[in-house]
Amino acid sequence: EDQVTQSPEALRLQEGESSSLNCSYTVSGLRGLFWYRQDPGKGPEFLFTLYSAGEEKEKERLKATLTKKESFLHITAPKPEDSATYLCAVQEGAGFQKLVFGTGTRLLVSP
Amino acid sequence: EPEVTQTPSHQVTQMGQEVILRCVPISNHLYFYWYRQILGQKVEFLVSFYNNEISEKSEIFDDQFSVERPDGSNFTLKIRSTKLEDSAMYFCASSEVQGHQPQHFGDGTRLSIL
Incomplete structure (x- = not known):
């Protein structure tokens, strides 16, 4: 059973058209939920860490929120340069360092 | 801004x-x-690797794989007797401390097994 599920798999937006990406998780004892951005041929680039339900983080046009079962990455008035794959990853339990990734959402923003 | 660097960018074996x-x-990262x-x-x-030893590994990381920190700056992954299914992007990451600190990734090595 997948521990991290992201939806949609792909999303196409017009420039300025706001939307949200979803990451649902099923882990016991969430230690942290991480959002990364990945451009083609590059490694994941860290965006946010969320630790507890109700927490929110913002960076430019991106805002990440967390509940007990899922996280949302809200993109407000996106620009073409926001086009990338957005990855969600969770770290669970005490003493575990590994990140468990979802398959990502491929975002394409058209001008 | 400090970054993780990986070499080579593409390896054909x-x-x-x-x-x-x-x-x-x-x-200044330790993990x-x-x-x-x-x-x-x-x-x-x-x-994952800390204080010169493996702290956690997945089922994928079997006897074919090994890691080493041969000096104060490099961290290596050795794959012995490579198989076709080892073809993948391999990413190195590091973090300041354990736990819910972000892991910062390099741009990867594309490994192609022929």
């Missing part, structure tokens, strides 16, 4: 050969990791 992938983590991403699939955890 014959099946059965040994390959060493190299990484220079961010200088080091290897992940891999097979084309079109998820990023998967392989191993």
